[in-house]
Amino acid sequence: MRIKAILFVGALALAAAAGGWAYLHRVNEQQPYVTALVDRGDIVQTISANGTLNPVVLVNVGTQISGTIHKLYADFNDQVKAGQVLAELDPSLIQAAIAQRQADLASAEAQLRLAQAKERRTRELVAQGFVHQAQLDDAIKEAEAAAAQVAAARAQLEREQVNLRYSVIRSPISGIVVARNVDVGQTVAASFQTPTLFQIAKDLKQMQIYAAVAEADVGAIQVGQQVRFTVDAFPDREFVGTVSQIRLNPMIQQNVVTYNVVVTADNREGILLPGMTAHVHITLRTRANALRVPNAALRFVPRGGRETGTERRRAEAPDRKTVYRLEEGKRLVPVQIRTGISDNHYTEVVGGELRPGDTIVLRQLRTDWPEAGGPFRFRL
Numbered sequence: 001m002r003i004k005a006i007l008f009v010g011a012l013a014l015a016a017a018a019g020g021w022a023y024l025h026r027v028n029e030q031q032p033y034v035t036a037l038v039d040r041g042d043i044v045q046t047i048s049a050n051g052t053l054n055p056v057v058l059v060n061v062g063t064q065i066s067g068t069i070h071k072l073y074a075d076f077n078d079q080v081k082a083g084q085v086l087a088e089l090d091p092s093l094i095q096a097a098i099a100q101r102q103a104d105l106a107s108a109e110a111q112l113r114l115a116q117a118k119e120r121r122t123r124e125l126v127a128q129g130f131v132h133q134a135q136l137d138d139a140i141k142e143a144e145a146a147a148a149q150v151a152a153a154r155a156q157l158e159r160e161q162v163n164l165r166y167s168v169i170r171s172p173i174s175g176i177v178v179a180r181n182v183d184v185g186q187t188v189a190a191s192f193q194t195p196t197l198f199q200i201a202k203d204l205k206q207m208q209i210y211a212a213v214a215e216a217d218v219g220a221i222q223v224g225q226q227v228r229f230t231v232d233a234f235p236d237r238e239f240v241g242t243v244s245q246i247r248l249n250p251m252i253q254q255n256v257v258t259y260n261v262v263v264t265a266d267n268r269e270g271i272l273l274p275g276m277t278a279h280v281h282i283t284l285r286t287r288a289n290a291l292r293v294p295n296a297a298l299r300f301v302p303r304g305g306r307e308t309g310t311e312r313r314r315a316e317a318p319d320r321k322t323v324y325r326l327e328e329g330k331r332l333v334p335v336q337i338r339t340g341i342s343d344n345h346y347t348e349v350v351g352g353e354l355r356p357g358d359t360i361v362l363r364q365l366r367t368d369w370p371e372a373g374g375p376f377r378f379r380l
Contacts (some may be wrong), residue, residue, distance in 0.1 A: 035326055036297065036364040038354050038374055040289050045341040046228075046281040047220065051263070052213030053231070053276040059173055061086065062194035065166050067093070069186045074198065076180055080171045081198035086198055087182070089167040094160060101157035108153040112146035119143045175202040184232050207272050209241065209263040211280045212251065220261045221246060227263045229280045231272065239272070241265035243282065285341050292346040292356065293337070296362040297323045302332055303364055321347075326359045335360075 020368035067089035074086040122139040125131040179199035182188065187197045209229065213221060227241040228361060265272065298321045319339050324332045337352030354360070 010321075011320050018155075032365050033326060033361045034361050036294050036362055038293055038349070038356055038358040039293065040291055040356055040359060041342055041346065042289045043290050043292055043343050043346050045284045045286070045343055047213065047217045047284060049211040049213045049217075049261070049280045049282070051209040051229075051261075051278045051280055052060070053265075053272055053274055053278055054208050054210060055178070055201035055204055056206045056208050056264070056276055057173070057175075058178070058274075059175070059200045060196045060202060061169065061172065061198040062196050063089065063169060063188055064164065064192055064194065065089065065094075065163050066191065067167060067187070069182050069184050069188065072180075072182075072184055074171075074177050074180065078177045080175065080177060080200065082171060082174045084171045085168055086171055086177075087169040089169070091167045094164045094167055098157065098160045098164060101153065101160050102201045105150065105153035105157050108146065112143070112150050112282055115143040115146040116141070129326045134323055169197060171198075171200060172201050173200060175200045177202060201274065204270060204272075204274075205266070205268050207265050207274075208244075208269045209265060209278045209280060209291060211263055211278070211282075212258040213261045215250070215257040215259065218246065218261070221261055221282055224285045227265075227280055228283065229263070229278045231267070231276045231278055233273075233276060234271065239265055248318040287341055287348050290340070290353070291349040291356065293323060293349055293360060294362055295342065295345060295347055298339075298347060299362045300324060300361050300363060302361075323354070325354070326361055326363045332361065 069087055070090040071088040072086075073088075074080055074084075080086065119136075119139040119142070122131060122136045123133060123168060126133060126136045177198055178201045180197070181195075181199075182197050188197065209227075221243060223243050223246065225243045227243060228238050230238055241263040242265075243261060244264040245263065247260040249260070251258050251260065261282070263278075263282075300323070302324065321337055321339050322334050325335050327333050335353055337349050337354055340348030340350040342348065
């Protein structure tokens with residue numbers, strides 16, 4: 001029985017060894033490379049950036065005088081016309097000031113009438129020789145000073161009347177209210193700067209995107225280029241716009257320089273809202289039905305060579321690349337090509353010996369197994 005058990009264990013070991021050898025032999029025969037075919041297709045070279053949607057014309061409506069909000073006539077999303085009343089400030093203090101200025105004007109006018117009457121009497125007395133000419137000069141001076149006081153009082157009254165008109169806040173343009181920053185009873189102070197009460201967008205049928213583009217990419221952007229963008233609210237829908245302006249004012253944050261590129265987009269459906277984040281793709285160049293290779297093929301270097309992928313890319317010219325064509329299912333042949341434009345997936349081939357249908361290598365799965373039969377060895 002003991003001899004039979006030893007023979008049985010030995011048979012199992014031989015079977016396991018034979019199975020492992022068969023499995024490794026089958027792996028060795030499998031394709032060790034990830035490949036792709038050279039084909040023809042469209043290539044769109046783009047620059048990506050993020051930006052914010054804004055109305056083309058956005059007006060901040062403020063107040064030139066201080067006061068308390070007495071009434072509100074407009075709210076968020078209301079359509080307003082030019083000249084329409086949006087809000088009113090409490091006019092009590094201004095009305096009291098107007099009454100005071102009116103009284104000051106009446107007093108100045110009375111002083112003017114008295115001075116003018118004194119001037120006329122003095123002229124008559126001077127003509128008759130009863131008083132000296134110097135008294136007439138004093139009377140003329142008093143009349144002119146009284147006239148100046150009347151003009152000053154009238155100007156102050158007009159100023160208060162203008163302030164009363166400013167207490168009624170009107171819309172400067174026709175549009176839609178996108179922001180209301182005040183409530184009834186709130187006090188607004190216009191001492192140092194004009195407070196913003198409302199924000200009114202002139203027309204939301206046209207929107208603008210302020211996209212921040214890196215300085216390395218802004219040189220390739222030109223006015224009139226086509227732009228495609230998406231927003232988080234509609235991730236499955238792509239919108240179209242046009243570059244309308246490249247602003248020269250740089251923005252520097254943490255030593256990163258960006259420029260504002262203004263993109264104009266149509267919004268007739270009204271689904272794009274101010275403040276939305278837009279993911280922008282600016283189209284630089286396009287090639288239709290171009291001969292192309294996957295970008296991974298340009299980075300591939302066979303294992304075991306002395307040259308790494310980084311060293312090879314440094315040695316090559318910007319438009320000269322090396323790809324590896326797989327011939328007879330196992331032999332790698334380096335092919336020099338001249339490249340054109342590139343996108344996130346493909347690069348255009350404008351010169352070289354590649355043809356549509358050629359098999360090129362993208363990645364190497366494994367190297368050749370050792371001659372001993374692979375990484376596993378069985379010992380009995």
